[in-house]
Amino acid sequence: MRGALGWIGMMILAVALGAGAWSALDAALGGPGLIARWGLSEPAAGRGRPAPSAAPRAAPEARAAGGSAARLARRLAVYEANGLLVLAYALIDHAAAAAAALMASAAALLEARRDVPIPQRAFTGAALAASIAASLLVPPPVPALIALMWSLIPPALLLDPAGGEGLGWRAKSGILLYAGAAVLYAAYARMTASIPPEAWAALAGGVEEARAVMAQSRSYVTTMANIALWFVLPAAYVSLIAQALLAHPLPEAPFRSIAERVRILRTRGVE
Numbered sequence: 001m002r003g004a005l006g007w008i009g010m011m012i013l014a015v016a017l018g019a020g021a022w023s024a025l026d027a028a029l030g031g032p033g034l035i036a037r038w039g040l041s042e043p044a045a046g047r048g049r050p051a052p053s054a055a056p057r058a059a060p061e062a063r064a065a066g067g068s069a070a071r072l073a074r075r076l077a078v079y080e081a082n083g084l085l086v087l088a089y090a091l092i093d094h095a096a097a098a099a100a101a102l103m104a105s106a107a108a109l110l111e112a113r114r115d116v117p118i119p120q121r122a123f124t125g126a127a128l129a130a131s132i133a134a135s136l137l138v139p140p141p142v143p144a145l146i147a148l149m150w151s152l153i154p155p156a157l158l159l160d161p162a163g164g165e166g167l168g169w170r171a172k173s174g175i176l177l178y179a180g181a182a183v184l185y186a187a188y189a190r191m192t193a194s195i196p197p198e199a200w201a202a203l204a205g206g207v208e209e210a211r212a213v214m215a216q217s218r219s220y221v222t223t224m225a226n227i228a229l230w231f232v233l234p235a236a237y238v239s240l241i242a243q244a245l246l247a248h249p250l251p252e253a254p255f256r257s258i259a260e261r262v263r264i265l266r267t268r269g270v271e
Contacts, residue, residue, distance in 0.1 A: 096143030097135040103150035104128040107168065110157045116165055127172040130179035137186040138229075145234050146182075149175050156241050167244045174237045181233065185225045192218050 091098045108124045131150065135143035153171050160167045197211040204210035 094135065094143070096140075096147040097132050099147040100131050100135065100143075100150040101128060103147070103154060104131075106154045107150070107157060107172075110154055111168060114157075114165075116168070120165065120169055123169065123172055127176045127179070130176050130183070134179035134182040134186075138182045142182050142229055145230070146175065146179065149178065149234065149237055152238070152241055156245060159245055167241070170244070171237075171241060174240060178229075178233050178237065182229055185221075185229065188221065189218070 104124055104127070108121055111121050111124070128150075131146045135146055149171075153168065156171065157168055192214065195214065197207050197214060200210035200214065201207045204213050
């Protein structure tokens with residue numbers, strides 16, 4: 001639990017620092033520069049004028065330094081708030097991808113709790129990267145389906161009698177294949193949309209004929225891809241998890257690792 005809280009704290013700190021740096025860099029590249037934006041440039045009215053004496057000038061200089069520090073702190077707070085708002089809006093626009101990342105993090109924490117080998121835990125990152133790419137490239141309902149598929153993994157890992165190693169690997173493999181199929185479909189749709197009908201006019205017998213053939217081909221592939229991505233592959237994924245969970249009786253202590261279960265069986269529960 002302590003490790004999970006530390007990981008969450010590090011993520012929050014990284015997001016806050018990244019948001020502030022992102023906002024400041026964006027303002028720096030799109031405007032007159034950070035110094036001018038923060039209002040730290042020297043006033044033009046005071047340049048080149050000799051100071052009458054050091055004593056009367058001390059208080060105004062102190063006030064100017066304090067005002068500059070206050071403006072700097074205020075600007076930094078504005079940049080930080082803007083960066084966090086941008087991240088918040090991005091999460092709202094891509095709520096399905098954020099939910100998938102949250103469920104993948106929960107699965108990774110469960111696997112770490114059960115001492116799952118590191119290569120299998122690293123595979124979670126690969127499956128998540130493919131899922132986010134598919135969520136950003138393919139229109140709904142694919143992002144929501146990917147998030148739903150990820151949401152089934154943590155409870156399945158808890159309920160799997162074998163400890164979740166094999167089931168977790170198969171489930172993440174299914175998500176990776178599903179995301180890969182979605183990305184390939186998105187690439188095909190964009191590629192065919194960019195091909196001009198004139199390129200196929202010689203083979204189809206004319207520009208209009210080529211346009212009709214390409215439209216029919218895209219319509220056929222789109223229909224088959226939608227049926228597969230919306231119904232067939234998600235149903236197969238749910239069936240995979242259900243079959244693995246129902247093959248054996250559910251464990252009495254789902255939060256225990258395999259080693260702990262073996263120890264309980266050997267000692268008959270006596271410490």
